[in-house]
Amino acid sequence: MVASADRIWDLAVIGGGTAGLLAAKTAAGLGARVVLIESARTGGDCLWTGCVPSKALQSAAASVAEARAAVRFGVDVGSIRVDFPRVMAHVRSAIETIAPDDSAEALEAVGVTVLPGRARFTGPGRLTVGGAGVRFRQALVATGSEPAVPAVPGLAEVSPLTTDTVWDLEELPERLVVIGAGSSGCELGQAFARLGSRVTLLETADRVLPAEDPDASAVIRDVLRADGVQVITSARIERVRPGVVAHTGGGVEFDRLLVLAGRRPRTVGLGLEAIGVEVDGAGWIRVDGHLRTTAPRVWAAGDVTGTPLFTHTAGVHGTIAAVNALLGPLRSVRTDGEPRVTFTRPEVAAVGVPTAGASTVQVRHDELDRAVAEAEVIGFSRLAIGRRGRIIGATVVGPRAGETIGELAVAVSQRLTTGDLAGVTHPYPTFSDGAWNAAVADYRSRLGVPPARRLTGLLLRLRRRWVSRQ
Template sequence: MPDDAIGRRRWDLLVVGAGTAGLIGAQTAAALGARVLLVERARFGGDCLWTGCVPSKALLAAAHAAADARAAARYGVHADGVTVDVPAVLAHVRRAITTIEPVDSPDAVRRSGARVTSGSVRFTGPASAEIDGRPVRFRQALVATGSAPALPELAGLADAGPLTTDSFWDQPDLPERMAVLGGGTSGCELAQAVARLGVRVTVVEAADRLLAGEDPDASAAVTDALVRDGVQVRTGASVTRVDAGRLVLDDGATVDFDRLLVATGRAPRTAGLGLDVAGVDVDERGAVVVDAALRTTNAHIWAAGDVTGHPQLTHLAGVHGSLAAGNAVLGLRRTVDLSAVPRVTYTQPEVASVGEPTSAAGPDRTVLTRRLRSADRAIAEQNPDGFSRLVVDGRHRVRGATVVGPRAGEALAELTLAVTKGLTTSDLTSSIHPYPTYADPQWNAAIGDARGRLARPAARVVIGALLVARRASAALRRAG
């Protein structure tokens, strides 16, 4: 279909943005038989492919490999003279992106049956828009424009030429010294990665600990790991201004740097979309206001992904993009559930969490903890630092979990299912688990809870009666 025909058709679903939510939303709607137009003003694949998940995990893989090589002597393997070829590492990162890129490409979307075009979308009414000035009509629309790094208002910051989690990847090389402003997931991951690749790193975080939204013990484990990697960690510290190559903190201390990375959060991309003309409300942060079905204040327009203000996670954006698209084209009212959204910080050790917080359990909750040092796999591989922690309710259903250690993200999958489906610790114990794995502590925590129930007085009475009956039966058989 030629571009001039786009405006002549009334589309069942106009999708704005080809990041994860938009791509999956468009493909879902096309699979349902809808006439779909997907519009992207920049690169297909969004932040996850180009500046987020893919490059950061590729960089972390190289960084962890360097650290593992240096530490191999603990196994009796001596890798002397470990060196890091930074241009080769960055080439590895780019290869990861280009290998995955076809999956998110315009051709992949076309194969699903959706139409794609490039340009900037601006809504001109409740059911109309324009693409670079060309009019387009729609029955329903899905806004999936994602988010962009948010820079704090800080004296001297602009003059310092700060890097963000987006622009970090434009560097042809790594600096000798880097300051990282922000100790959340992105700040910790990139700080550890570049430190292991030879950069002198200082992390400055205003909160009293890194990963402030995670279990304090998980935060402490990551902090200890960063310090062992040579990272200087400054928590409870606010930056008052940025001088030439230097952060000035509120206590008068300074942090010198060659490059400054700002990782203090992201803001929804809603500017210039004409949402007010379309009758779509945004909140004080600029996020699109949606109901539980992801419908905006305009009944014809839906939104999914980072632009909504929901947790900024690629996997959540994909699920919500599909849900919103199905609701839009079929008139369904399926609703989102944010009670069991998994999240992972891919440092070493990894931190993976889901559901209710494990550090603030209520009076009707029980917290079960097993340390990784008790796991035979961890002993065999000399990776004892970490734990599994479950929150269970009065009916012994798993309501939340934190896992810290190698492959914690993979270990969390079972616990995410448990939280989602309301499984009990008995459900976990009744499933045979492979041995030995790093998931052993969470299984053992469930086993401990189940055995604890067997030790209760009522259970002991029943068990005792069964034993007595069993012995009596055996005695009768012998007497006969």
């Protein structure tokens, strides 16, 4: 659809990733005249280079690991052969299956006009797309982020892989070095190792998953090593030569090098200075609690704001920004219930305040019936407890931890207590029993403290007297 030159759009959305898609659809649903401008392809990093392809690859890798481990159930599988081109065909198939949901045609079907090209602000209420002028009443910047490649001598010369390019591989690297042991590094490092690469994981921090509970980090470190990954922490990269990464602890040889060392915002060339949108020293757009920028009638959502770089966060914030842009600042973003998941096997999921250093209660998964039945006993469910038993954070390590954390995100967001969670009947046996059993244990312990015991003791004595008189 072609935009009329004299039309003034209620909302101009720049960027067709998760934040932009949800914002545009929300605005169209409210009856607004919406234009979405995308320079490449709608769907964003999540669809094309992030969530979808990585989970497809990890599922293939998990099937290999499960086949090898089937002997523990008395099942002999025999020899296992990985056909890497077919694995990558599965990855592309997953993308192609989901892509229509995020396509320009799907947007047009709900009333959003899609313009291909690069947007650039030229002044208040005005921008250009491919030389053509576009006028708007409100604008939302949702251009996302891209892989950052550190300025290490020699790194650029070896054509390192990033999350943008790793999906183009057609041959499994024999020796793969992964720089960065955050979520993406651990996920992809484990997947390639299970598929047959000799993987070395380099991390500058003193542990993998440095943002997570140290006990969770230790579990994943041990699992990675069991999968054959060489894990090297406290390793500052000094220089890269063809086939060799030199770091503070020595050198590692590689056939391919995958860099997962952070991301940077896509703000260059947007003309933000022309309308007074401020960015911080790293280029992330400054927003207030309503996702409003420093420029009148301009909003921002998703990765480009530097908020937690998660697809689910981008989607929620895109919706909030669209509502606020069209109807006024009605909603604020919240940070107390931001769940996150590292999709290694086992998964690591967390929400709320860090469980390290907090007052906690936990259940180890070797005490969890479903985990024992499935021989998946590595992990734990840990709740951070605040005043009066309120659940203020959680960490879960185990199969399907990403599903379990949803319930705990509700508990944190809605200020529920362990008593509230314990009072909800849960199906048995499930991995979510871990969090429930932890809540039950905490609630029972609180009933046993002296004031509570005195109260329950009084109630029991009164009840005995009443019964004895019947």
